Amino acid sequence: MESGKDLRITLIGAGTIGLSFAALHLSHLPASSHLTIYDTRPDAEQYIRDNLPKFFSKASLPRSTSDVKIATSLHDAVSDADIIQESGPENLPIKQDLWAQVEKHAPKDALLWSSTSGILASQQAQKMQDPTRLLVVHPYNPPHLMPLLELVPSPSTSETAIRRTQDFWRARHRVPIHIHQETTGFVANRLAFALLREAIHLVDANVVSVAELDRIVESSMGPRWAVAGPFKSYHAGGGPAGLEGFFNNIGDTVQGCWSDAGNVNIGDGWEDKVFAQAREVYGTVDIAERDRITRRLLDVLEGERGKKTL
């Protein structure tokens, strides 16, 4: 259904994530399909018309932002939707009440997606009659640009809902990854925050500055992992014995780093120094410029993957 015509997608919440998803959907929406946005703010229509165009960076689009329908009630927004995607506040009671309401008004086979970065689908579904269609679809910000989508079902989510969700995103050339267990922070953030934790320790201990640490990552792991993730990289680095060879060769150094890890926590007192360095060196980051360059890299990578060389 999701790849066919007359697809009806409804977005709930027109914040930064919601509008970025709107731009992404518009870029891939067939002419016969429909995008609806619902937001509880009083000036929703004007706000969306004013801000949605900011999320487009390519010149030609199949659909214009005027094709978006702005719903004025939740009932109108979801009553004939095939996909309902919420990007609302990160607040458990709000999400629980939302899905209970959505369930009353939406078609029985509509897919229900949450953009949450932290509230598990199993928690969000607790006031629902039928939790089988609800799963987390967690983007890497901004979703109109970054390919990753973490699909995190609850134990109650059906295999069909997961498969339909994967098919939808694959058809749009995104990278939907099924996370097989509900886990605090999902996977991408857990990995990134593990590195960030050590980064904070190294700045706090005056080993390097915030700016030096960023330049290290930009000149090493960043480009490397854009091409080959950490396991593939270390498997390649281990010679004929692969990842096992890598650990045979420098496992002592790896364990040495692990045993010596900083393991800072929030409130330990590193905050003032680290925040001040970031403010001083970066001020206000030019996000449009960052995204423009990121898109150039992603275009290279997508082209290479299209050639099946990656």
Added chain:
Amino acid sequence: MESGKDLRITLIGAGTIGLSFAALHLSHLPASSHLTIYDTRPDAEQYIRDNLPKFFSKASLPRSTSDVKIATSLHDAVSDADIIQESGPENLPIKQDLWAQVEKHAPKDALLWSSTSGILASQQAQKMQDPTRLLVVHPYNPPHLMPLLELVPSPSTSETAIRRTQDFWRARHRVPIHIHQETTGFVANRLAFALLREAIHLVDANVVSVAELDRIVESSMGPRWAVAGPFKSYHAGGGPAGLEGFFNNIGDTVQGCWSDAGNVNIGDGWEDKVFAQAREVYGTVDIAERDRITRRLLDVLEGERGKKTL
């Protein structure tokens, strides 16, 4: 001196790292300068002539591999060198003896660099009379491609030696970062291994597979951190309040991930599963292909940095 003419660079050790550095030096060596390689293997000359060309991937080079002098004794290799760079075995007694020998024969102001990934300069220097010229210059493999060089002096290394080393690499458009304290594993590996540790935990706990985890990183942090390191990225993500705003917004999720971290160790029993998955999904990695694509990304990034937009 290092940026002038008649520069004499001597490499000790013609393994993978040594030859990759040789390719890098040849790419930037003025016509009047000299590159010498010394290796203790009996067939050193033939081995180097056969293998060095494999490290070149650009069509035109200012110097050919036949310009390399293969020294037949340590004395001959270092007696008139301006820079002596060792990429020998990761073995403390070998390095200590090497530097004691080098010191006897090399000019008094020659820079002494070690490519080690784990043996501190202060340890390597323990049999030297004058440790002020020795520092670690740790590459991110392969050095002929990846821009990062971690400069890790010992407490005895002179400021002059550090500055000369930085100047040398900056003149060659590399990214030399001064690590201000000798630290287990230096900085890049500590950061990468912190992420790898959590990655191993997530695969061991069946949250994702090796292949899924790599795709997550390749589609999110990899390209993002190639453009903007972790601090800059989260500073941008925190809105007007920067990194502090980021922690105000989702600090609870960050701490939740930290508190829930896997913290695996070598020998915990994850090895068989993780190594087997890597073998099964990747077999033998096509490193030349990986490096070709990485170079495309680095060319984009270098061009953007040249425009001073990064």
